[in-house]
Each structure stands twice: as structure tokens, then as C-alpha cells.
Amino acid sequence: MAQTTSDxxxxxxxxxxxxxxxxxVGDIVEAIIEGIPRDVPVYAMPMEGRFGEGVxxxxxxxxGRFLDLPGTRLPALSDDGKWVYEGLGRGEVRSGRSLESLLAAYRYGARVVFRAISRTVDVSRMPxxxxxxxxxxxxxxxxELSAASAQGYAHExxxxxxxxxxxxGELLETLLRGDATEAAVARSAAGIGWVLPETVAVAIVPFPHVEGLRAALGPDVLVAERGTDVVVVAPLATSSDRALLHRALRGRHAIVGPARPWVDAAESLQLATSASAHGLATTASSATLPSPEVAGPQGASKPSPAATSSKDAKDADGARSGARTGGPLWVDEHLADLVVHAEPLAxxxxARRRLAPFESLRPAVRARLAETLLAWxxxxxxxxxxxxxxxxHSQTVGYRVAQLRELLGDDLDxxxxxxxxxxxxRAGHR
Structure with a gap:
């Protein structure tokens, strides 16, 4: 029978x-089953029950399938056979074993089959x-068996x-709704191996800036899509936590709500959302982090134990540097701005009353003096x-302040x- 390279x-x-x-066949099957536990130690267990039946x-x-193949162009596995070996791969994931253990068992089985053929057939007379x-x-x-099992392993x-x-994601939503009992939240957290932190912060990250976000944040942080943003619930008990979160969110135009006990996570989200709605994120490039301190449950700062470790101090220094180069906006550093934006009409x-003396100025001069006044x-x-x-230059500051005194008079005092x-x-009026 003519054979091609594709056969x-x-x-x-x-x-x-x-x-x-x-x-x-029966003897060979038994030999393989008896030898696998010796050759692949991870399977050194009684071949009984569901495990033994599966093997x-x-x-x-x-x-049986291999013996059907000689002299044919049949594929190595039938559809049913492929399903079986994909299932074995899935079973390895469920049992917490590596795929390599299963592949080693396949290789052992092949050696047993080859030895059995060698004993049955006079190999010396075989062409x-x-x-x-x-x-x-x-x-x-x-x-082919290995490929099917690898596919099942990967799918599982x-x-x-x-x-x-x-x-x-469900746990994140539960935390943000705030309508579940503490016991229910604790059970949900335990079910995914997430340790409930005493204090969390909720951050909002716009969709265009979420690539690689989960990897950057790590397994201790919950991440889920919510509306047009991605929402993050992160532990925030120490300055080190804050610095790590800052680094992960740097450059992502994120807004981080104040620290809260996890039962009040919704409050952190509410303040972050409000900051976003009022456009405070535009000031993120000028955000700074406080010196190594721990954000308390209500967003207030308190000294960390032993003035924080040296590592925490380094982390906080790195975070402050990142803030100066355009890091995330921390709402707890802009609470006054948030209050200012709460009543825009008032x-x-x-602004019309207090900045009336600026009305006669050219726009460029007005903007320059308003900027100087705010800094002053x-x-x-x-x-x-x-x-x-x-x-x-400081002399330029003096010149501008003199102009401001001419405009505002006694109001400056x-x-x-x-x-x-x-x-x-601060509300942005000029």
C-alpha cells in the first residue's frame, strides 16, 4: 500500500x-495499572473507586483503539476517545496534580505495550x-493522547x-452594595480564599487604561467591570499597601476613594465616583502622598506602628514620587476640593462676587494672576x-502680588x- 508523508x-x-x-489485552492492562503507581509516584494510591475505574x-x-489502527488511516482517537482523554486532563486539575504526571503515565503505558509486543512477536524476524x-x-x-489531555487540562x-x-466579582458587588450580613460576606470571601481586610479603598479605573491591571494588582485585590469603568477593592491598612496600590495604578487615570472598613466600602466608591463626576482627576498629576502614615477607617491619618518599617518608608517615598509624575488621584487628599464642587451654583x-476686580483684565493676565493668587x-x-x-523667579512673585494688592486691596488681609x-x-474659577 502506497504511503504518503501525510499518512x-x-x-x-x-x-x-x-x-x-x-x-x-487483559494482562497488558493489568500490568500497566500495577506499574503506574511505581513509575509515577504521584499515583501511588489504591487503584479503586472512581479513580481506579477512570484509570x-x-x-x-x-x-483497544491502538490495536484498531494498524493498516488503516484512522485518526488516533475517535470522538469518544478524545472526550475520555480530555476528561483525564480535566481530572488532573481537579485533583491538584500537574499535567506532567499524566503524560508520564502515558509514556509508561507505551513502554509496557512495546515490551508485550516484543515478547509475543519474534522481533528478530520482524522486518x-x-x-x-x-x-x-x-x-x-x-x-495524540497527550495533546487531548493537555487540551482538557487547559480548558479546565x-x-x-x-x-x-x-x-x-460577585464578592466585590456584595461589598459595594453593603446589603449582606458580615457572616455571608465572610463565607463568600473564604470560598475564594480571599482574606477580608479590616480596611479597604475602592478605586475607579477607566476602561482604556485597564490592560494588565489584574496582574499589576495581584490576588489580594478584587477587580470587576462596573458600567463604563473597572472597579477595584484593595486592602489599605498600611502605608505600604498605599504605595503598592499607587504603583499599580500609576498612569491609569484612576481615582481612589478614601479608606474605609470593608463594611463601608460603598462609601469609598461613592466619594471616588463623586470626584470623577466633578472632574477632580485632572488634578491627579499634582497629587502627593502623605508622609508614611496609615489611613484610618474614616479616611483620617494616624501614625503607623513604630513610625513604619524602613521598607514601608521606601514604598511611600516611591509612591509620592510617582504622584508627582502623574499617579492616581487619592480622594482623601482632595476632600476640600470635593466639598467645593458639591454646590457649583453657589x-x-x-466667584462672580470675589473675582469681580479681575473682570477688566485681559484673559491671559487674569489667568496668570489667579494662578498666583491661589499659590499665594x-x-x-x-x-x-x-x-x-x-x-x-521670586521677584516675579513679588511683582504679581503687588498687582493683586492693587486689585483686591484689603481683601487680601x-x-x-x-x-x-x-x-x-480651587473650584476652577478664574
Whole structure:
């Protein structure tokens, strides 16, 4: 029979090989089942119950199918056979074993079959090309079994990862709704191996910036799609937690709500959402992190134990540096801005009154003086930090402040007027 390169190697095997082996199938199956626990230690267990039945069935089907192949162009596995070996691969995932253990068992079975054929057939009288085809056929057949099991193994892993992610998403939603009992939340968390942290922060990340987010955050952080954003629930008990979260969210235009006990996670989300709605994320590039401190349950800061470890201090320093280069916006650093934006109509009225002296100025001059005024109010009139913030010479600061005094007069010395001016300028009015 003419054979092409696309034909399976068993096409050239004489059917007599199968005829000679069939009477010994039962013995060969038993030899394989007895030897697997010795050759593959992970299977060193009684071959009984569902496990034993599965192994016996797999070996019997594999050997029976192999003996049907000589002299044919049949595929290595029938549809039913492929299903069986995919199932064995899935079973390895469920049992917590590696795929390599199963593949080693397949290789052991192939050796037993080859030895059985060698004892049954006078190999010395077998034509070399037949012996070569026998070896190639066994290798090719085991490769097909292995491929089917690898596919089943991968599918099971993927499905389990998807199910795990679904459960993590459900837990995130439960935390954010805040309508479940503590016991129910604890059970859900335990079911996915997530340790409930005492304190969490909820972050919002826009969809265009979520690539690689889960890998960056790690398994201790819950991540799920929610509307047009991805929402993150992260432990936030120490400055180290804060720095790690900052690094993972850097460059993603994220908004991080204040720290809260996990039972109040919805409050953290509410404040992050409000900050997003009021456009506070545009100030993220100027956000800074506090010195190594721990965010308390209600967003207040308190010194960390022993003034934090040196590692925590390094993490916090790195996070502060990242903030200066455009890191995420931390709402607890912009609470005053959030309050200012809460009543935009009232703020607009106040701005028209307090900034009335600026009306006659050209837009460019008005913007420059308003920027200087805000820096002057923020730094309590200290020229050096004002100059640093505005990237100008201190003499330029003095010149601009003199202009402001001409415009505003005694208002610059009135505490109430200064407060209202800073309020409207922080709200973005110019």
C-alpha cells in the first residue's frame, strides 16, 4: 500500500500485530495499572473507586483503539476517545496534580505495550521497517493522547479561572452594595480564599487604561467591570499597601476613594465616583502622598506602628514620587476640593462676587494672576514655595502680588475674604 508523508505511521503496520496482541489485552492492562503507581509516584494510591475505574477505563480504551489502527488511516482517537482523554486532563486539575504526571503515565503505558509486543512477536524476524513503524506508531499515538489531555487540562484551568473571577466579582458587588450580613460576606470571601481586610479603598479605573491591571494588582485585590469603568477593592491598612496600590495604578487615570472598613466600602466608591463626576482627576498629576502614615477607617491619618518599617518608608517615598509624575488621584487628599464642587451654583455666585476686580483684565493676565493668587493663599504668602510652584523667579512673585494688592486691596488681609477666594479658585474659577 502506497504511503504518503501525510499518512499516519500505523498505516504500514501489519494487522497481524494486533491479532497477536488482542488475546493478551487483559494482562497488558493489568500490568500497566500495577506499574503506574511505581513509575509515577504521584499515583501511588489504591487503584479503586472512581479513580481506579477512570484509570482502568482510560488504559483499556487506549490499548483497544491502538490495536484498531494498524493498516488503516484512522485518526488516533475517535470522538469518544478524545472526550475520555480530555476528561483525564480535566481530572488532573481537579485533583491538584500537574499535567506532567499524566503524560508520564502515558509514556509508561507505551513502554509496557512495546515490551508485550516484543515478547509475543519474534522481533528478530520482524522486518526493520515494521519495527520502525511500530515505534513511530506508539510515539505518535501517545502524542495524540497527550495533546487531548493537555487540551482538557487547559480548558479546565481556564474555566476554573473564569469561575474564580466570577465569584470574586460577585464578592466585590456584595461589598459595594453593603446589603449582606458580615457572616455571608465572610463565607463568600473564604470560598475564594480571599482574606477580608479590616480596611479597604475602592478605586475607579477607566476602561482604556485597564490592560494588565489584574496582574499589576495581584490576588489580594478584587477587580470587576462596573458600567463604563473597572472597579477595584484593595486592602489599605498600611502605608505600604498605599504605595503598592499607587504603583499599580500609576498612569491609569484612576481615582481612589478614601479608606474605609470593608463594611463601608460603598462609601469609598461613592466619594471616588463623586470626584470623577466633578472632574477632580485632572488634578491627579499634582497629587502627593502623605508622609508614611496609615489611613484610618474614616479616611483620617494616624501614625503607623513604630513610625513604619524602613521598607514601608521606601514604598511611600516611591509612591509620592510617582504622584508627582502623574499617579492616581487619592480622594482623601482632595476632600476640600470635593466639598467645593458639591454646590457649583453657589460657588459660581461667590466667584462672580470675589473675582469681580479681575473682570477688566485681559484673559491671559487674569489667568496668570489667579494662578498666583491661589499659590499665594496656599503658601500663606511665602515667596520661595510660590516661585517653585509657578516655576518663576521670586521677584516675579513679588511683582504679581503687588498687582493683586492693587486689585483686591484689603481683601487680601481679611480672613473671610481669603477663605472665599481660595474656595472659588480651587473650584476652577478664574
Amino acid at each position: 499516519p505511521p500505523w498505516l504500514s503496520l501489519p494487522t497481524e500485530v494486533s491479532d497477536l496482541i488482542r488475546p493478551r 482502568r477505563r482510560g488504559v483499556s480504551i487506549a490499548l 526493520p521497517e515494521v519495527l520502525l513503524s511500530l515505534g513511530e506508531s506508539l510515539f505518535a499515538y501517545i502524542d 484551568q481556564s474555566e476554573r479561572a473564569g469561575e474564580q473571577q466570577r465569584l470574586r 460657588t459660581a455666585d461667590l 493663599l496656599r503658601h500663606q504668602g511665602q515667596r520661595a514655595p510660590i516661585a517653585d510652584e509657578l516655576f518663576v 481679611d480672613p473671610q475674604a481669603r477663605f472665599e477666594l481660595e474656595l472659588v479658585l
